[in-house]
Structures are given as structure tokens and as C-alpha cells.
Amino acid sequence: MTEVAAVEPRLADVAYEQVECKSALNPVKNMMFSWSLNPYTGCEHRCAFCYVRAFERRADRPSDDRYGRTIRVKVNVASVLRSELARKSWKKETVVVGAATDPYQPAEGRFKLTRQCLQVLREFSNPTAMITRGPMIIRDVDVLGELARRAELHITFSIPTLDDEIWRRTEPGTAHPRQRLKAVEKLVTAGIDVGVGMAPILPGLSDRPELIEDVVKAARAAGATGLWAAMLHLKDGTREHFMSVLDRHWPELVPRYERAYRDRAYLPQFFGESTMHEVARLRSLHGVSDRRRVILKPPPEPEQLSLLN
Numbered sequence: 001m002t003e004v005a006a007v008e009p010r011l012a013d014v015a016y017e018q019v020e021c022k023s024a025l026n027p028v029k030n031m032m033f034s035w036s037l038n039p040y041t042g043c044e045h046r047c048a049f050c051y052v053r054a055f056e057r058r059a060d061r062p063s064d065d066r067y068g069r070t071i072r073v074k075v076n077v078a079s080v081l082r083s084e085l086a087r088k089s090w091k092k093e094t095v096v097v098g099a100a101t102d103p104y105q106p107a108e109g110r111f112k113l114t115r116q117c118l119q120v121l122r123e124f125s126n127p128t129a130m131i132t133r134g135p136m137i138i139r140d141v142d143v144l145g146e147l148a149r150r151a152e153l154h155i156t157f158s159i160p161t162l163d164d165e166i167w168r169r170t171e172p173g174t175a176h177p178r179q180r181l182k183a184v185e186k187l188v189t190a191g192i193d194v195g196v197g198m199a200p201i202l203p204g205l206s207d208r209p210e211l212i213e214d215v216v217k218a219a220r221a222a223g224a225t226g227l228w229a230a231m232l233h234l235k236d237g238t239r240e241h242f243m244s245v246l247d248r249h250w251p252e253l254v255p256r257y258e259r260a261y262r263d264r265a266y267l268p269q270f271f272g273e274s275t276m277h278e279v280a281r282l283r284s285l286h287g288v289s290d291r292r293r294v295i296l297k298p299p300p301e302p303e304q305l306s307l308l309n
């Protein structure tokens, strides 16, 4: 692994604000799932491309470098979840854990709220899906293994690239992608269904065919049950912060991004089409399925702000 000089402090000063939540499950519209659950609000991983920055902007909260430095910790989330799952009206629909914040961000090491929620989901044998970049998930393999035996469980590990420089500069708070791959392997060995989400792919950076192939091959070697990919999208709030990171580290790409994302959050189809074809070709070449059990892209629309509760 190439050593890359630190460009941002890996550990930020983070304030934890402990709060009591009134509800644990959030209804979600226009997505492939109906319920989300976020034990934390805010994410210490502070990815430059995080779509939650756009929501923070709309909610008049900081979406720049200050994002992810104050985390709201829902200390009673597991007991609230238990009472919600016990309701007669609950139809045992899939609950997606971590749609708006990473359930295995550093706070989880201290507060263990994700673990507590998984224990409740296990108790009720409730179908569950989860998306994370956090290898800390391995700590909970006992609960996850039991949940997988009782109900449908699917985990997606976000691994956009294995390139050290791109990872370091765009994901200042996450564990190295190779640690995530080790976690994928351990979960698969424990009989858990784990896929890889190669997202977001960054035009002119992580869209190089050899970098895409690295992820596809590594996902296959780790035993991932599927792989999906999506190009970067930049909504207001995310856009300003991402462009500042781009300008700091890859200024030569700024004009290209300004052209590609001018007046729009999503790349026009023809920009990303060849990359998606390359992903499909490499997936087929290396025998990786495109199975995508829970789609977390496109991101939620403004009316879905409840995702962030």
C-alpha cells in the first residue's frame, strides 16, 4: 500500500450531543424501501461527496468543513424501536439501517446503538438491510449471523475505489477500503449476504478502467454476493464542499466538473455511460453479479428529509 501524506486530520474533534428520540423508524417515499433507521444524526466520516451535506444545507446546518463534527446520539433509539416493532400495525417491512448516516462511524464504538438496534431487529426477526463503510461491523457478527438465520438480511459495503490518494482525500474519516474488504470476507464467511456498492465513481479520478477493475476483482475475491456502481452526483450543499476539495487537490479537473455538473446535480447520461458499460464488462469478466438488493441511489428528494431524523 502506497503511503500518502495526510491531507486532513484523520480524527476530528467531535462533539457528541445525547438526545432522546420520539420515533426510531422513519417512513421513506419513492425509494425501494419504506423504512429507515439512523441511530446517529451527522457522520464523522465526513466524505467530501456525502449527499447528506445537501440536506444539511437545506436544514440551515453547516455543510462545509464543520459537517460531521457534532453528532447527535439517540440514546433511547433501541427501546423506541422495540415499541414500534411490537405494534400490531407493524407489517414487518424491511428496515434500512444507515441510509443517512453511517451506523458504524466511530461514535458506535462508544455508544453501541447500532448493535442495540440490531439486537431488537433480531428479537423481532425483522427483515433488515444496512449500508456502511465501517469495518467495526465485525464486532457485531454474532448478532448479524443470528438475524440472518431468522430474517432476510443484506449488507452493502461502500467501496468506491482502492486508490489510496483518492480515498484519503475524499473520505477523511473512513477506514481504508482494504479493511472494508476484510470485513466483507469475514461477514461472508459467517454466512451473511454482503454486496459492494462502488459509489460514487468520480469522473476523471476513480473512473479509470484499471481502478474499477481493482474494486471488481477485490469484491469477487472477498466473496461479495453482488456489486453495483453509481456516478457522483452533486446537489447544492454537497457541490460547494466537493468543489473546494477538488480545487485543493486536483485543480486541473475543476473546469471539467463545472462543465459536467453545470446547473444540474446528476451527470448527463452520456458522461457516465461508458463508465457504467466498463463496470458491466468487468463484472461479467470476473463473474460478479449485479444484484442490488437495496438501492440507495438516486438519493432522497427534498420531501424525504425524514430520512435524516
Ligand code: SF4
Pocket: 043, 044, 045, 046, 047, 049, 050, 051, 052, 100, 101, 102, 133
Ligand atoms: S460514510 Fe456515508 S453518511 Fe457518512 S459522510 Fe460518508 S457518505 Fe456521508
